[in-house]
Amino acid sequence: MSHHIKPSSVDTYLSGICQQLEPYYPAVRDARKSPIVHRTLEGCKRLRGSPTSRKRALTVDDLRTVVNHYKASVSHNDLLFVAMLLTGFFGLMRLGELTTPDDITLLNPRKITSRSSVKITDGDYSFFLPGHKADRFFEGNTILIRSNISTDINPVLHFRAYINSRDNTFPLSSELWLTSDGKVPTRSFFMQRLRFFFATNVGGQSMRAGGATLLAELGVAPHLIQATGRWASQTFQIYIRKNPVLLQALIYANPSSFKSFFK
Template sequence: MRLGELTDPDDRTLRNPRKIIRRTSVQLTADEYKFFLPSHKADVNFEGNTIVVLRKPTCFEPHALFVAYLASRDRRFPFSSPLWLKADGTIPTRTFFINRLRRFFGRDVAGQSMRAGGATALASSAVAPSLIQAIGHWSSATFQIYIRKHPVMLQALLYGRSARAPDERVQLPFYAPTT
């Protein structure tokens, strides 16, 4: 997902209520959670997409964090429609989100950092470039410029395999490779 799909623009004149992810679109099971993204930059047919996050055994457990967020959000703002809310009940803006990220990851974090990190993580796990493009809803091969140009990343992209031992598997929290 892009940062602009999770937040409101800082410029109030650019905000569009039709692009807000709704709390009512959330579906939660023991194995995954999903919600409907009503609009995004690469959605040429204006159909929206369902975002699915699978539960995976990792040190970072997005499923548990999401469930905890929903409980807190629903307790504080049971009648508010947007899925993503700040503690004061407003939708987070781009600047708000970037400032919070910089508290944890330093000043060099920018809006594309999460997408670049996702593309890099997939490339380092030997995911095919065509799949990286599809997973990230990239409309062209421009995602390749965001992959950090480390020799391990280039090896994964060029040769379609990880630099890890063949039996060493990487579990990504947001991607379930098919074998």
């Protein structure tokens, strides 16, 4: 068992099988939860389990590399990419909240951010995120990003540059994020540009992890990072434990808040 398939996948498959059989065999989940099945799966995870491969968190130096590369560009897609990257980093956003899936059948129009929700001032910008992974009821959240005094990178300036280009090019379109061909950017659009700068150990989740790590290094309390990133309580604690860079930043930058958070 688990010679040709990951133990975690076996667990998932068993749950799916139970769901299919339950209408005909109501007690099937009792068998699924039996001690012998549970212990067998635990043993497989110990014997055949593989470590989780996690993407590294982006750093401010990484952002600076990208920003400096595009600083003289007036290309709409370049402005879009930089604005998305900085928004994802400083807003602790998932890549899926900024892009659409490459597979159009997975597209959910309710999750597309509207241009009309954007508000910009000299010191910050905000927009309404209509739905995300942890928002089961589509209540939405307002994403607020301020001029970052802790770094030399000002996300507001780059967002404003993109908005000016977007409004001049597509004044009648409703979507916030648009490529030069008038379509909402896909995951592959973003990742192809990210791959130009970084190796495969950097991925879409690297923005979110990097932003959270920066806040931790600045001494922001864990519960505030959790709220900013829209994590559920249990999910955030698991996320911290599985991201050693973020964990160390929290421990050494704000030890008292870190200890109280896990009481």
